[in-house]
Amino acid sequence: MKTVIHWFRRDLRVSDNVALIAAAKRAETVIPLFIFEDAFRTGPDVGAARLAFLLQSVESLRKNLAELGHTLVIRCGKSEEVLPAFAKETGAQCVFANKRYEPYTQRRDERITGALLKNSVGFELFKDAVVWEETEILNLSGKPYTVFTPYSKAWKAKPVPPPRAKFPVRSPQSVIADLKSDALPLSPAEVGYPLTQKIPAGGERAALELLRKFMAGPVYSYTTSRNFPALDGGSNLSPHLRAGTIGIRTILAELQKAKEKAVGAEASKSCETFLNELIWREFYAQVLHNFPHVTKGAFRPEYDKLKWSDNQDHFVAWCEGKTGYPIVDAAMRCLNATGNMHNRLRMIVAMFLTKDLLINWQLGERYFMKQLVDGDMAANNGGWQWSAGTGTDAAPYFRIFNPVSQAEKFDAGGKFVRQWIPELKDFPDDLIQQPWENPLLLSKSKYPQRIVLHEEQRVKCLAMFKAVKG
Ligand SMILES: Cc1cc2nc3c(=O)[nH]c(=O)nc-3n(C[C@H](O)[C@H](O)[C@H](O)COP(=O)(O)OP(=O)(O)OC[C@H]3O[C@@H](n4cnc5c(N)ncnc54)[C@H](O)[C@@H]3O)c2cc1C
Numbered sequence: 001m002k003t004v005i006h007w008f009r010r011d012l013r014v015s016d017n018v019a020l021i022a023a024a025k026r027a028e029t030v031i032p033l034f035i036f037e038d039a040f041r042t043g044p045d046v047g048a049a050r051l052a053f054l055l056q057s058v059e060s061l062r063k064n065l066a067e068l069g070h071t072l073v074i075r076c077g078k079s080e081e082v083l084p085a086f087a088k089e090t091g092a093q094c095v096f097a098n099k100r101y102e103p104y105t106q107r108r109d110e111r112i113t114g115a116l117l118k119n120s121v122g123f124e125l126f127k128d129a130v131v132w133e134e135t136e137i138l139n140l141s142g143k144p145y146t147v148f149t150p151y152s153k154a155w156k157a158k159p160v161p162p163p164r165a166k167f168p169v170r171s172p173q174s175v176i177a178d179l180k181s182d183a184l185p186l187s188p189a190e191v192g193y194p195l196t197q198k199i200p201a202g203g204e205r206a207a208l209e210l211l212r213k214f215m216a217g218p219v220y221s222y223t224t225s226r227n228f229p230a231l232d233g234g235s236n237l238s239p240h241l242r243a244g245t246i247g248i249r250t251i252l253a254e255l256q257k258a259k260e261k262a263v264g265a266e267a268s269k270s271c272e273t274f275l276n277e278l279i280w281r282e283f284y285a286q287v288l289h290n291f292p293h294v295t296k297g298a299f300r301p302e303y304d305k306l307k308w309s310d311n312q313d314h315f316v317a318w319c320e321g322k323t324g325y326p327i328v329d330a331a332m333r334c335l336n337a338t339g340n341m342h343n344r345l346r347m348i349v350a351m352f353l354t355k356d357l358l359i360n361w362q363l364g365e366r367y368f369m370k371q372l373v374d375g376d377m378a379a380n381n382g383g384w385q386w387s388a389g390t391g392t393d394a395a396p397y398f399r400i401f402n403p404v405s406q407a408e409k410f411d412a413g414g415k416f417v418r419q420w421i422p423e424l425k426d427f428p429d430d431l432i433q434q435p436w437e438n439p440l441l442l443s444k445s446k447y448p449q450r451i452v453l454h455e456e457q458r459v460k461c462l463a464m465f466k467a468v469k470g
Helices: 018-026 048-067 079-090 103-117 148-156 204-215 218-225 238-243 248-261 265-290 301-305 312-320 326-338 343-356 361-371 377-388 403-410 412-420 439-444 454-469
Strands: 003-008 029-037 073-077 094-098 122-126
Touching: 003 018, 003 079, 018 029, 018 094, 018 122, 029 048, 029 079, 048 204, 048 238, 073 079, 079 103, 094 103, 103 122, 103 265, 148 265, 204 218, 204 238, 204 248, 218 248, 218 265, 248 265, 265 377, 301 454, 312 326, 312 343, 312 361, 326 343, 326 361, 326 403, 326 412, 343 361, 343 377, 343 403, 343 454, 361 377, 403 412
Parallel strands: 003 029, 003 094, 029 073, 094 122
Antiparallel strands: none
């Protein structure tokens, strides 16, 4: 082909990018395009942290492309309208992009196919964000898996593809027209989302640096350290996997190298545990595609009949980190301040909202999407439905975390809690996770009383679930 537009979406990188390298191989001229969608300003789930990370990552992509002699064109608007017009302006024969898996983006891509086709322009989508997509791992009856363990076994039985080559330097014979770019907002505040959170650096270099650091050491103790919020035991790659500033094949190739160098059972096991987490990501991506009803309700429809509480004061206390349960409050304050929350804490606060406050998981899911830098429809929905007991996999409704025993197990002495709740600074280590045990000290501090009693709420929760299970 003479000219192909590569439309960057959740793949903001020049290396290990399937559609981009395919465009370089098949077209004389590749025009890199990023569309700042209208939906980024108006969508119900848009959040300042994710938007800021996106803007940083697009800027980094622009620089990386410039180093290779390419100019990233920016256009603002609705992709369904921008793409046909841009294809006409550039005379491109085809638009290449990497596939997305959210139901609304798939419907949009169908509309784009139609709109481009009217002008005889092609639209090719490539598998890039995941190693194996929705129809590639099926059970013996040809159906999608709804339980993780057999899915992960089937996933591991398949060969992992290597990373794709880097996008090459622009060839001298490729013709570039003088294409104007629209200005990107300088900050999320410019489009109505003031950033109050301190977020990590976006962009491909930042992602590769995180990967390098993680594989140089932390990966070998991941099985244990990943559970403790006060330790930085995870890779912190989730915002990058979400924005596509790193390719999944690159991570897997580095993991394979780390595995080969692992010394001792703990180190090898940790590499395997990390692989499992990456597979969880793909598991939830295929759940979202194969069971799109999860975006609107419970994976198991009988749970749509649950009679959730509509106590708005409780919901606000949860959002603001004022429930009186230190581990829950510290986690929520951390989320509000950084756009991030440790995985263990996500499970604790999600269980607390649904099983202690008896509030619908969908409110929590929505709140997370607004706050998280890594907010991803598939992983977030999967995590919420797992915690609420309404989803795929074995998280039965009667498995209810006790927030105090979770805190004592994973934050003994309250190192994490102390970072986020200065009101509790005078409490000794053995009481920091249950300050109500010293009513005098609690009344002197400005920290709130518990808004509910866990043991009472547990009984109510079991009754609520039993009522719909019959
Ligand atoms: C209620 C709830 C909501 C969540 N919402 C999101 C979300 O919006 N976006 C998101 O990326 N993850 C989400 N997770 C999963 C998990 O908490 C984060 O992926 C993890 O905390 C990110 O930190 P990390 O990059 O250091 O992960 P690591 O521990 O280093 O794991 C490596 C990668 O594996 C993937 N991963 C790890 N755990 C999971 C999981 N349980 N499900 C799916 N993918 C996983 C992520 O891409 C992660 O970056 C959620 C979990 C729960 C319980």
